[in-house]
Amino acid sequence: MNPIVAKILHFIAGDDQADRVVPPTGFTARLTVFAAASMAFLTVFAMALSLATGRLADRWGDELAQSSTIRISAPEGQMDAQMLAVMEVLVTTPGVKDARPLSDEEQHALLEPWFGPDLPLDTLPIPRLIEVIEEGDGYDAAGLRARLAGEAPGAVLDDHTRWREPLVHAAGRLRSLGFVAILLIAAITGVMITLAASAALSANAQVIRVLRLVGAQDAYIARAFVRRYTLRALIGAAVGTVLGMIAIAFLPTADVAGGFLTGLGFQGWHWLWPLIIPPLAALVAFAATRNAALSTLKERS
Amino acid sequence: MIELEDVSYGYGGGTLLTDISLKLAPGSFHFLTGPSGAGKTTLLKLCYGELIATKGRVSLFEHDARNMTRDDVALVRRRVGVVHQDCQFLDHLSVAENLALPLTVAGRSTDPQELRELMKWVGLEAQAGAHPPELSGGERQRAALARAVIVSPDVILADEPTGNVDWEMSLRLLTLLVELNRMGKTVMIATHDMHLIRSAKSQVQARVLRISDHRLQLAGADL
Ligand SMILES: Nc1ncnc2c1ncn2[C@@H]1O[C@H](COP(=O)(O)OP(=O)(O)OP(=O)(O)O)[C@@H](O)[C@H]1O
Ligand SMILES: [Mg+2]
Numbered sequence: 001m002n003p004i005v006a007k008i009l010h011f012i013a014g015d016d017q018a019d020r021v022v023p024p025t026g027f028t029a030r031l032t033v034f035a036a037a038s039m040a041f042l043t044v045f046a047m048a049l050s051l052a053t054g055r056l057a058d059r060w061g062d063e064l065a066q067s068s069t070i071r072i073s074a075p076e077g078q079m080d081a082q083m084l085a086v087m088e089v090l091v092t093t094p095g096v097k098d099a100r101p102l103s104d105e106e107q108h109a110l111l112e113p114w115f116g117p118d119l120p121l122d123t124l125p126i127p128r129l130i131e132v133i134e135e136g137d138g139y140d141a142a143g144l145r146a147r148l149a150g151e152a153p154g155a156v157l158d159d160h161t162r163w164r165e166p167l168v169h170a171a172g173r174l175r176s177l178g179f180v181a182i183l184l185i186a187a188i189t190g191v192m193i194t195l196a197a198s199a200a201l202s203a204n205a206q207v208i209r210v211l212r213l214v215g216a217q218d219a220y221i222a223r224a225f226v227r228r229y230t231l232r233a234l235i236g237a238a239v240g241t242v243l244g245m246i247a248i249a250f251l252p253t254a255d256v257a258g259g260f261l262t263g264l265g266f267q268g269w270h271w272l273w274p275l276i277i278p279p280l281a282a283l284v285a286f287a288a289t290r291n292a293a294l295s296t297l298k299e300r301s
Numbered sequence: 302m303i304e305l306e307d308v309s310y311g312y313g314g315g316t317l318l319t320d321i322s323l324k325l326a327p328g329s330f331h332f333l334t335g336p337s338g339a340g341k342t343t344l345l346k347l348c349y350g351e352l353i354a355t356k357g358r359v360s361l362f363e364h365d366a367r368n369m370t371r372d373d374v375a376l377v378r379r380r381v382g383v384v385h386q387d388c389q390f391l392d393h394l395s396v397a398e399n400l401a402l403p404l405t406v407a408g409r410s411t412d413p414q415e416l417r418e419l420m421k422w423v424g425l426e427a428q429a430g431a432h433p434p435e436l437s438g439g440e441r442q443r444a445a446l447a448r449a450v451i452v453s454p455d456v457i458l459a460d461e462p463t464g465n466v467d468w469e470m471s472l473r474l475l476t477l478l479v480e481l482n483r484m485g486k487t488v489m490i491a492t493h494d495m496h497l498i499r500s501a502k503s504q505v506q507a508r509v510l511r512i513s514d515h516r517l518q519l520a521g522a523d524l
Contacts, residue, residue, distance in 0.1 A: 020394065021406070210389045210391055212378075213378065214403040215376070215379040215403055297371070
């Protein structure tokens, strides 16, 4: 077995006798478990928020990158000339990857929901549409408009998805805030466990004195405390995580609302993410208690 | 094993002990006397690394006490059994568990048979399951002695081990310590009790040290 894993297992299994050298504390133990559970519960939500806004940002970002359209309304005779002019302009516009006039069938398909299948498209003065595919950071919309106004007065650039751009930024920001929230929760957990462990160490000053008298080394004394708090954090966080995941699972799905708000839950393998919360909580508790114990023991030398 | 050279100590800048030189040779038996407040307990604490001398050199098993870390001191405690004047135990553990504590913290297991024998030896077999607060003063001192010897230390330092017990029990505790000395352990007992010292003299070759006027004197002849 991997020596680190063996060490962790040994730590978790513990040594009954060694555990008993520090008197049990019923009430504060339960408080620590409760606090760890609450923090884990909150972390599940912060995680879900982070992942969901991440998905949102990605999807909106993709749609943004995809396309905008240019609509040309011109008298019958000028239509083809203006189309050519617009295509000419687009070819020389930086940031435009591809441009393609929509075929009659495609235009038909677009209008069908409103006008039904029997629309006599060729007899109606319908504007022509050109789909513009961007690349990189996209093109300069104002510059393109100015050029179109000069070359093809009947052309109108419609970058209809652009209005979402601030939303994509907001979603990205929200994802970062989710991460920050998780970090803060971890920090608060560390602080809380440090305080609890310090209080326990102070309350057990007499016990520590006796242990020292009979030849206990710092690491031994610290371990008696560290193991307790690590296990409490692990158990509490496991309970909190499971409850948090259940709460998320029963969240009403928002996907039906046209995918504008993607469901604020976990999707697919993202459900595995919350499983790292309990070990992380245990790790935070381990570090916090160990630090508190060793520094307290040093102070009281 | 334990050696003090020109050691001085004082709490908070004062002087309590000055120019103390003392060598505890393996297998020796010492008494330490002196009036209350003379510094007997303090001197013992210097001998097991609880206090660090303000002047002079204390060497514990060939190590300079000044350079020892807390963990080194902990290791010294496994070779020096100490019976404290105020016997402190872990009140939430049973007497038996308390006696086994030095083994527990050293990561060693306890042989229940040996533990039972040890408890019988100090007359506490009936109290094995009791908790320390339920013990009488004399029982506490016997328990402290048993705890001090369970790791089979090279040196036993006993601070007023007979402070709370009647004469008969004092003699019994003394006999236990003499027995340990015969087994080769180095023993030092701090006590006021001149009767005890006198009766020890008939059983063992003991040196009597007296702290008076901050100094350590050999006080063998007048007893
Ligand atoms: N931790 C301490 N801080 C300050 N002064 C102390 C401390 N411990 C002991 N003293 C003082 O040092 C002096 C010697 O104390 P010590 O306990 O060594 O005496 P002792 O010879 O063991 O006395 P007794 O026979 O009463 O046990 C006393 O005056 C005591 O008040
Ligand atoms: Mg004393």
